[in-house]
Amino acid sequence: MIDDIPKGWAKTVLDEAGSWCSGGTPSRTKPEFFGKGIPWIKSGDLPDGPILKTEEQITELGLQNSSAKLLPAGALSMALYGATIGKLGRLTFPAATNQACANVVPDVRMIEPDYLFYYLYSERREFIEQGQGGAQPNISQEIVRSHPLWLAPLAEQRRIVARLRLLLAKADYCGLRLVKIPLILKRLRQSVLAAACSGRLTADWREEHAEMQPVSPLVRGLLKERLAKAETISQKRRLEAIIGHAEEHNSDELPDNWQYFTLEKVCESFDYGTSAKSQVTGKFPVLRMGNLQDGEIDWENLLYTSDRAEIVKYQLKPNTVLFNRTNSPELVGKTAIYRGERPAIFAGYLIRINPFDNVLLPDYLNSCLNTMYARDYCLHVKSDGVSQSNINAQKLGKFEVPLPPFPEQQEIVRRVAQLFKVADQIEIRFSKANEQVNALTQSILSKSFRGELVTPEAALAEAEGREFESAAQLLARIKSLSKPVNKNGAGPIRMRGLGARLGR
Numbered sequence: 001m002i003d004d005i006p007k008g009w010a011k012t013v014l015d016e017a018g019s020w021c022s023g024g025t026p027s028r029t030k031p032e033f034f035g036k037g038i039p040w041i042k043s044g045d046l047p048d049g050p051i052l053k054t055e056e057q058i059t060e061l062g063l064q065n066s067s068a069k070l071l072p073a074g075a076l077s078m079a080l081y082g083a084t085i086g087k088l089g090r091l092t093f094p095a096a097t098n099q100a101c102a103n104v105v106p107d108v109r110m111i112e113p114d115y116l117f118y119y120l121y122s123e124r125r126e127f128i129e130q131g132q133g134g135a136q137p138n139i140s141q142e143i144v145r146s147h148p149l150w151l152a153p154l155a156e157q158r159r160i161v162a163r164l165r166l167l168l169a170k171a172d173y174c175g176l177r178l179v180k181i182p183l184i185l186k187r188l189r190q191s192v193l194a195a196a197c198s199g200r201l202t203a204d205w206r207e208e209h210a211e212m213q214p215v216s217p218l219v220r221g222l223l224k225e226r227l228a229k230a231e232t233i234s235q236k237r238r239l240e241a242i243i244g245h246a247e248e249h250n251s252d253e254l255p256d257n258w259q260y261f262t263l264e265k266v267c268e269s270f271d272y273g274t275s276a277k278s279q280v281t282g283k284f285p286v287l288r289m290g291n292l293q294d295g296e297i298d299w300e301n302l303l304y305t306s307d308r309a310e311i312v313k314y315q316l317k318p319n320t321v322l323f324n325r326t327n328s329p330e331l332v333g334k335t336a337i338y339r340g341e342r343p344a345i346f347a348g349y350l351i352r353i354n355p356f357d358n359v360l361l362p363d364y365l366n367s368c369l370n371t372m373y374a375r376d377y378c379l380h381v382k383s384d385g386v387s388q389s390n391i392n393a394q395k396l397g398k399f400e401v402p403l404p405p406f407p408e409q410q411e412i413v414r415r416v417a418q419l420f421k422v423a424d425q426i427e428i429r430f431s432k433a434n435e436q437v438n439a440l441t442q443s444i445l446s447k448s449f450r451g452e453l454v455t456p457e458a459a460l461a462e463a464e465g466r467e468f469e470s471a472a473q474l475l476a477r478i479k480s481l482s483k484p485v486n487k488n489g490a491g492p493i494r495m496r497g498l499g500a501r502l503g504r
Contacts, residue, residue, distance in 0.1 A: 005150070006150075006152070006456055006458075007451075007458040007459075008456060008457050008458035008468065009150060009151060009153070009470075010472040010475055011148060011150060011151070012151055013145065013146050013149055014145055014146070014147045015145035016107075016149065017104060017106055017111050017149060018106040018107040018111070019105045019107070020103065020104045021104075022067060022069075022099055022102065022103070022141055023068050023069070023077075023096060023100070023101045024067030024098065025068070025098045026065055026066040030065070032062070033058055033061060033065060034056065034057070034058055034059065035058075035059050037059040037060055038063055038095065038096055039053075039054040039093060039095035040054060040056045040095065041054050042055070042056070042097070043097075043098065043101050044079075045089065046078070046079050046101070047087075047089055048087060048089070049088075049090065050089075051090060051093075052092055067099065068098070069103075071091055071095055071096065071097070071103055071105065072091070072105060073092055074091060074105070075090075075104065076090055076091075076106065076117055076120070077097050077101040077102070077103045078101065078102045078104075078120055078144065080102055081100040081138045082100075082136060082138070083137075085124075085128050085131045085137060085138070086125075086128055088117060104116070109478055110478050111157065112154070112157045112161050114165075115152070115157040115158075118160075118164055121445065122446065122449055123147065127143070127147070151471040152471055154469070154471075156454065156456060156457040159454040160448050163448075163454050164444065164448055164453070168441065171440050174437050174440075175434075178433055181426070181430045182427075182430070185423050188419075189420060189423055190372060192416055192423075193367050193368075193370055193416070194373070196412045196416050197368045197371050197412075199254060199255035199258060199402075201415055202404075202412055202415065205411050206256075206257075213257070214258075214259070215258060215259055215404060215405045218359060218405075218406075219259070219265060219359065219403070222265075222356060223239070223243050223265060227239045227243065242397075245262060245264075247262060249402075254402055257404065257405055258403060258404045258405075259402075259403055260401070260402055261403050262397060262398050262399065262401075263353070263355075263365075263397050263398070263399050266355055266356055266359050266401070266403065267355045267397070268355070270353055270396060270397060271352040271354065272325075272348055272351060272393070273314055273345070273346035273347045273348045273350045273352065274310050274345060275347075275348040276307060278304060278305055278347065279306070281304055282305045282306040283304065283305070283306045284305050284306070284311050284315070284343055284344060285302045285304055285342065285344040285345075286303050286344070286347050287316075287322065287338065287345070287347065288303065289327050289331075289334065289347070289350065292324050293334075294336075294370075295337065296337065296339075297322075297339070299341070310345060311345060314345035314346055315343065316340075316343075316346060318339055318340025319338070319362045319363070320362065321336075321353040321362050322336055322338060322350045322353070323335050323369065325350065325351050325391050325393075325396070326388055326391075327388060327389065328388060328389065329382065329384060332388070332390065332391055333369075333375065333379075333382070333391055337362055351396060358406055360401070360409075363417075364409040367413070458470070
């Protein structure tokens with residue numbers, strides 16, 4: 001909001017900009033109120049631009065039995081409730097809205113509809129701030145209608161709108177180019193992981209280390225040693241079953257010295273986390289499924305425990321891989337590595353994977369479990385419930401990891417970290433660029449309604465030696481008239497039934 005009114009402008013309120021009305025919702029208990037007929041817009045449908053379609057329609061009967069009103073094409077709607085406060089829509093067809101929208105049919109004798117649209121957009125932060133407080137933020141129709149409006153002379157409004165369209169289109173183009181970057185980075189990271197776990201990433205390294213011993217004798221020796229140490233008949237039978245299981249994937253497709261092995265052959269155990277209820281405060285964070293994000297631990301939204309027995313049993317060691325065994329179908333199988341940033345235990349929806357030292361490097365395992373190859377495996381073996389899917393330790397143990405010799409795993413981890421660091425730096429630059437584009441949009445709007453975007457009408461009139469109608473004179477002239485007219489000058493604006501609007 002500005003302090004000084006530009007020359008030729010007038011300060012009024014939004015109520016003067018046109019005919020305002022609220023929306024309404026017909027009773028959901030009456031099926032005859034909904035169906036084909038009148039497009040009906042909810043606040044969540046507002047796209048900050050033209051409204052081209054609606055999800056629902058109400059009948060003429062529903063319109064007559066609610067506070068909803070039929071609005072003509074060209075009307076503007078603004079959301080009043082919740083997270084959508086300030087969202088805008090421009091009707092491209094006659095429609096009604098629910099009560100969460102404030103609606104205005106601009107009086108085109110005094111204001112360009114797009115001038116009003118952009119002005120409301122520029123004031124969104126002000127509306128949001130007025131809606132803070134309470135469980136459900138909201139603003140009233142009265143707040144909107146009494147909000148200040150800085151009105152330029154009509155000719156200047158048109159030049160402002162034309163200039164805004166040009167500049168905002170360029171800002172939007174920059175935004176559209178930028179919005180592709182997160183997807184490109186996601187694909188880049190997936191490509192890096194795919195190359196890492198197929199041997200392509202370290203092809204040159206293998207040429208320089210041709211003496212590297214194959215991994216298979218190491219794993220076979222490990223399995224033989226585990227079998228020899230089995231203390232019970234059940235342990236021995238279990239290990240014999242693990243050893244006797246034949247991998248389905250063809251290791252000939254992998255580089256020399258690599259081989260597919262099921263995780264149960266190269267991991268000591270798979271542990272479920274605590275089932276005890278966590279607390280808002282406590283000594284140790286309890287990592288849950290929401291804390292596993294993009295292969296790393298997200299330390300936001302933590303819950304805690306102070307139970308000593310739980311801490312002793314479930315405390316994590318640095319470089320531990322955690323697997324999300326229960327989640328929604330699209331998220332089950334998320335994996336992240338705990339690096340020991342702070343002491344923590346893990347919850348029951350997670351599995352702690354314990355690979356054998358010098359056989360399977362946790363960072364390499366974490367990379368493999370975040371590939372599309374692993375994702376496809378999870379989608380194949382998951383068990384689906386009503387709203388969640390599950391992958392138990394037995395199914396996880398059957399995942400076939402493409403295993404290189406341990407020194408090559410170390411080189412893979414180093415190269416993946418190096419490439420991911422570059423991707424992270426690009427992501428930081430993207431975030432800053434995105435902020436700058438958003439700030440540019442707001443800066444353009446602010447300049448528009450401070451009278452700084454185009455040459456003021458007052459200055460043009462003075463330079464050309466002519467008179468002009470100021471916004472104050474325009475307002476006074478319109479107020480002297482009896483009733484507002486619609487865009488085509490065809491009399492009073494009507495917002496009644498569909499039949500009346502369509503001339504039936």
